[in-house]
Amino acid sequence: MLQGDRKYFGFGGNVFFSGLVSFFMDISSEMIYPLVPLFLANVLGVNKSMIGLIEAIAEATASLLKVFSGLFSDRIGDGHGLRNFHP
Helix, strand or coil: CCCCCCEECCEEHHHHHHHHHHHHHHHHHHHHCCHHHHHHHHHCCCCHHHHHHHHHHHHHHHHHHHHHHHHHHHHHCCCCCHHHHCC
């Protein structure tokens, strides 16, 4: 082991801090997600039916991207490169 390599809870520094960043990114997106419809309705004045349409398009896009990224990962046989683009 190199002098600068430290272990954090049994993980290497890169793995531990990547996980920590991912954790805080997930928390921040989960905190903001419920506020988007309120922002659209109250600040931008978007109609409630349009907010529903926006949400439906976002969910459909996310689902389709999951399907196609899964197919692509299966086709190339190794999903390690795709893991870097996971939201």
